[in-house]
Amino acid sequence: EPEVTQTPSHQVTQMGQEVILRCVPISNHLYFYWYRQILGQKVEFLVSFYNNEISEKSEIFDDQFSVERPDGSNFTLKIRSTKLEDSAMYFCASRAGTGKGTDTQYFGPGTRLTVL
Amino acid sequence: RKEVEQDPGPFNVPEGATVAFNCTYSNSASQSFFWYRQDCRKEPKLLMSVYSSGNEDGRFTAQLNRASQYISLLIRDSKLSDSATYLCVVIFKAAGNKLTFGGGTRVLVKP
Numbered sequence: 001e002p003e004v005t006q007t008p009s010h011q012v013t014q015m016g017q018e019v020i021l022r023c024v025p026i027s028n029h030l031y032f033y034w035y036r037q038i039l040g041q042k043v044e045f046l047v048s049f050y051n052n053e054i055s056e057k058s059e060i061f062d063d064q065f066s067v068e069r070p071d072g073s074n075f076t077l078k079i080r081s082t083k084l085e086d087s088a089m090y091f092c093a094s095r096a097g098t099g100k101g102t103d104t105q106y107f108g109p110g111t112r113l114t115v116l
Numbered sequence: 117r118k119e120v121e122q123d124p125g126p127f128n129v130p131e132g133a134t135v136a137f138n139c140t141y142s143n144s145a146s147q148s149f150f151w152y153r154q155d156c157r158k159e160p161k162l163l164m165s166v167y168s169s170g171n172e173d174g175r176f177t178a179q180l181n182r183a184s185q186y187i188s189l190l191i192r193d194s195k196l197s198d199s200a201t202y203l204c205v206v207i208f209k210a211a212g213n214k215l216t217f218g219g220g221t222r223v224l225v226k227p
Binding site: 043055 | 147148150157158159160161162165203207212213214215216217218219220
């Protein structure tokens with residue numbers, strides 16, 4: 001069964017450093033998302049991406065964040081200058097966009113980001 | 117008012133018993149509803165979509181009540197493996213297709 005993959009599984013970084021979180025969505029999917037979940041809190045939407053551009057972003061997704069689809073398979077989230085409060089689990093998700101169940105988003109296993 | 121609210125639990129359930137819990141949502145202009153399951157420190161996994169007429173998938177039954185703005189999940193014949201956090205998820209109209217999550221209801225099935 002196709003699945004979303006993410007790397008690394010755990011990233012530890014110093015405050016102020018840049019991090020890039022990587023995702024490989026399901027191959028025929030058209031819509032891509034990043035969510036985050038701070039420990040003990042609910043899952044929160046960050047950004048959605050379609051047709052090589054951001055379609056929607058939340059208040060959390062400020063100028064420190066960016067997303068990119070550098071090739072036909074990868075989807076990345078960059079945090080330019082990490083803060084302590086960026087420590088969270090970051091989930092990538094993808095959605096087919098056509099056909100049955102087009103609303104369904106499938107999640108990757110997540111990257112645990114720890115900012116020291 | 118929070119957009120999607122859930123009782124955090126935990127619901128302690130004897131193995132083999134039935135458990136049910138609800139989720140309320142704030143916006144009547146809601147498009148799609150889902151139950152996801154999340155195990156500790158893992159990703160959310162789709163359990164089932166929730167349809168207007170209600171739907172069943174094995175031991176799991178989901179209901180939607182648009183008038184009262186809530187959805188429910190019922191688990192019959194609980195298994196130890198059903199222990200998890202159940203996330204209520206809503207797609208609101210005019211909000212693109214972003215998922216709005218509730219805080220989750222924790223279910224612990226005990227022998």
